[in-house]
Amino acid sequence: MRPSLLDPLFVPITSLAGVGPKIADLIAKIVPADLSDRPARAADLVFTLPNSVIDRRNRPGIALAPSGAIVTLEVTVDRHMPPPRGNKSVPYRVYAFDETGEIALTFFHANASWLERALPVGEEVIVSGRMEWFNGRPSMVHPDHIARKAEAGSLPLVEPVYPLTAGLSPKVLRRAIGQALERVPEMPEWQDADVMRRQTFPAMRDALQRIHNPADPLDVSPDSAAWRRLAYDEFLAGQISLALVRATVRKLSGRPLTGDGKLIAALKKALPYELTRSQTEALTEIDADLQKPERMLRLLQGDVGSGKTVVALLSMARAVEAGGQAALMAPTEILARQHFASISPLAEKVGLRIAVLTGREKGRERADILAGLENGEINLVVGTHALFQETVQFRDLALAVIDEQHRFGVHQRLAMTAKGDAPDMLVMTATPIPRTLVLTAFGDMDVSRLTEKPAGRQPIRTVTLPFDRLNELVGRMRDAVAEGQKVYWICPLVEESEEVELMSAEERFSSLKPVFGDRIGLVHGRMKGAEKDEAMRAFKEGETRILIATTVIEVGVDVPDATIIVIEHAERFGLAQLHQLRGRVGRGSKASTCVLLYKDPLGETAKRRLSVMRETEDGFRIAEEDLKLRGEGELLGTRQSGTPGFQVARIEAHADLLEIARDDARLLLTRDPELKTERGQAVRTLLYLFGRDEAVRLLRAG
Ligand code: ADP
Ligand code: MG
Numbered sequence: 001m002r003p004s005l006l007d008p009l010f011v012p013i014t015s016l017a018g019v020g021p022k023i024a025d026l027i028a029k030i031v032p033a034d035l036s037d038r039p040a041r042a043a044d045l046v047f048t049l050p051n052s053v054i055d056r057r058n059r060p061g062i063a064l065a066p067s068g069a070i071v072t073l074e075v076t077v078d079r080h081m082p083p084p085r086g087n088k089s090v091p092y093r094v095y096a097f098d099e100t101g102e103i104a105l106t107f108f109h110a111n112a113s114w115l116e117r118a119l120p121v122g123e124e125v126i127v128s129g130r131m132e133w134f135n136g137r138p139s140m141v142h143p144d145h146i147a148r149k150a151e152a153g154s155l156p157l158v159e160p161v162y163p164l165t166a167g168l169s170p171k172v173l174r175r176a177i178g179q180a181l182e183r184v185p186e187m188p189e190w191q192d193a194d195v196m197r198r199q200t201f202p203a204m205r206d207a208l209q210r211i212h213n214p215a216d217p218l219d220v221s222p223d224s225a226a227w228r229r230l231a232y233d234e235f236l237a238g239q240i241s242l243a244l245v246r247a248t249v250r251k252l253s254g255r256p257l258t259g260d261g262k263l264i265a266a267l268k269k270a271l272p273y274e275l276t277r278s279q280t281e282a283l284t285e286i287d288a289d290l291q292k293p294e295r296m297l298r299l300l301q302g303d304v305g306s307g308k309t310v311v312a313l314l315s316m317a318r319a320v321e322a323g324g325q326a327a328l329m330a331p332t333e334i335l336a337r338q339h340f341a342s343i344s345p346l347a348e349k350v351g352l353r354i355a356v357l358t359g360r361e362k363g364r365e366r367a368d369i370l371a372g373l374e375n376g377e378i379n380l381v382v383g384t385h386a387l388f389q390e391t392v393q394f395r396d397l398a399l400a401v402i403d404e405q406h407r408f409g410v411h412q413r414l415a416m417t418a419k420g421d422a423p424d425m426l427v428m429t430a431t432p433i434p435r436t437l438v439l440t441a442f443g444d445m446d447v448s449r450l451t452e453k454p455a456g457r458q459p460i461r462t463v464t465l466p467f468d469r470l471n472e473l474v475g476r477m478r479d480a481v482a483e484g485q486k487v488y489w490i491c492p493l494v495e496e497s498e499e500v501e502l503m504s505a506e507e508r509f510s511s512l513k514p515v516f517g518d519r520i521g522l523v524h525g526r527m528k529g530a531e532k533d534e535a536m537r538a539f540k541e542g543e544t545r546i547l548i549a550t551t552v553i554e555v556g557v558d559v560p561d562a563t564i565i566v567i568e569h570a571e572r573f574g575l576a577q578l579h580q581l582r583g584r585v586g587r588g589s590k591a592s593t594c595v596l597l598y599k600d601p602l603g604e605t606a607k608r609r610l611s612v613m614r615e616t617e618d619g620f621r622i623a624e625e626d627l628k629l630r631g632e633g634e635l636l637g638t639r640q641s642g643t644p645g646f647q648v649a650r651i652e653a654h655a656d657l658l659e660i661a662r663d664d665a666r667l668l669l670t671r672d673p674e675l676k677t678e679r680g681q682a683v684r685t686l687l688y689l690f691g692r693d694e695a696v697r698l699l700r701a702g
Helices: 004-010 021-030 042-046 112-118 149-154 170-182 193-199 204-212 225-251 262-270 277-291 308-321 333-349 363-375 410-417 435-442 467-482 498-519 529-540 575-582 604-615 619-630 651-671 678-689 693-701
Strands: 052-055 070-081 092-098 101-107 124-134 137-141 145-148 158-161 297-302 325-329 354-357 380-383 397-403 424-429 446-450 460-466 486-490 520-523 546-549 562-568 592-598
Touching: 004 042, 004 678, 021 170, 042 170, 070 101, 092 112, 124 149, 145 149, 170 204, 193 225, 193 651, 204 225, 225 651, 225 678, 262 308, 262 333, 277 297, 277 308, 277 424, 277 446, 297 308, 308 325, 308 333, 308 397, 308 424, 325 333, 333 354, 333 380, 333 529, 354 363, 460 467, 460 604, 467 486, 467 498, 467 562, 467 592, 498 520, 498 546, 520 529, 562 575, 575 604, 575 619, 592 604, 604 619, 651 678, 678 693
Parallel strands: 101 137, 297 424, 297 446, 325 380, 325 397, 354 380, 397 424, 460 592, 486 546, 486 562, 520 546, 562 592
Antiparallel strands: 052 158, 070 092, 070 124, 092 101, 124 137, 124 145
16 A cells, blocks of 8 residues: 555646646646556656756846846836837836846736736835846846745746746746645655765755755756755666566576477577577576576577577577477567568477467467467467467467567566466567666666677678769669669658658659669558568568668568668668668678668767767667767657656666665665565655555565
């Protein structure tokens, strides 16, 4: 149960004064929490932190206030000058003075009676806003703040500025946040006294107060002690909940997977190549995990083209040797079929029975597959999220491999877990996730890395080309195709609309069709499954030699003899995505080229991205650059700003805290696995506060 002291923060924001359903919808757009399955609450407002401040501490006096500056002035009201009757274009002016001079406070479309009340003649008032000098006369148009001198304290000298969305006025938002803040109770301290002292953390409530009511612009920096305190709270909550989930998941297990090695040996013999050293190492690590009675939770990271699939296959073979079944899940239909196409000849050669299951298998065929999985006749299955469905039952799922993990949510991971008797899990990702992000997303999951590419690979030459040289490029592609090369042509990413994205692909297809005739193919996300397969097959087998594609081919598609990739409007893509796309070539022994076609003028970030692409093929370096360039928003999740899955913590500013939080969480749970001590109880409050209460529920179940 949620500690009752948090109740005031768990009310919907519509219970705050001035927040109706309309305003609530607008506020929901800017709070950092994930609101996909609940309404916004007061607590979400508390964690909506300002991104900058307006500094109103400058009080130079009227005569010395520079034009354009935000200043605060202490003045005496002298006289009102309403506009002549009937002339709306002349503003209402209120003249006021201090010892240095006179200023006109200027109001358009003014409400006269309001002004008379706010600025009575003879009264000393404080005004704050932007100075303007016009023909040697100072004025301030629509001051941001007006207060009587006696109420000077109500004027925020360092005013927090919050993220905004159209239609939401800063005043309304500030008022709502102010109310939410008043609801923050005094909370028991969950932090370790030592960490508090070393980091000079304030208490949580004080930290929130300081950031929302800054006395200094530095208070609103992620580097301030107050913000770091909140980030640490959030990291600690995350690490504790991951540790609890992990502990529970491991407890479920109890089956070592071992085998006589015959299947694995046969598969290795059937491979047309030798495994790389890091493939062998990864397999050794995986095998050791499989043999342990605890459950495996391992992440296999390997850059595009590093050969993860075969590692998956050999791991799955071990599960079968041990008498179980194994499943490989891919995020898209194309990818699932491709995995199937590359794995099944090998698998069948050594006598494994393998099936593919996506949304497309229907009727009789589907029924047969489902029956085969249930009675154990099928050893291996490759599929999409269709595998998560309830109708899919395994006789004995011993290992689940998930490819391109970041596209699947935690829920789906858990759904898969429920399919077997606590199956071992191998998660594969081609996105080279920096270590810090692995930690935030997966906790201390074990990690195997494929650090080298298979032997014989050639580096990919990457060139950038402005769009006005398109014709020249098409000519060169025609020559390349005539020489027998294969070309991917990626159409621009259109963020706003899949529709437009599709159109651009179809347009490019028809404009190039006259040049390439029946050697050109098209594949996009809206095609029927069978059409997509056909387009991929034709390209793979060389019937078509230039394939126009949307980003559906971003992950995993494998046509080893494709040697050229053209990416249109490369400036619209993020680094990680460009890297993924480029990884479609350079998979065979022939030299490959990547052409980044861009539209001038390039922004600074886009320029930097393209040059990083030219400079390096190293996925880890690219991921780090990506983090630096645009925050980590798109590396793992879809949120525009901040660190995915976090409300206040920012990886780029708080990475150091993450490591401390992980150790802290471990130590805490070793000493107090049930969260029963005084600190443990306080930590429960922390978990609820950051929406990690699913972990608390596990405690009760376990
Ligand atoms: P990814 O890690 O991107 O999923 P894949 O598993 O699709 O990479 O492998 C990319 C290509 O490299 C495939 O054509 C695969 O057959 C080939 N490959 C995998 N391992 C080796 C190896 N040790 N030597 C040579 N080629 C390999
Ligand atoms: Mg792959």
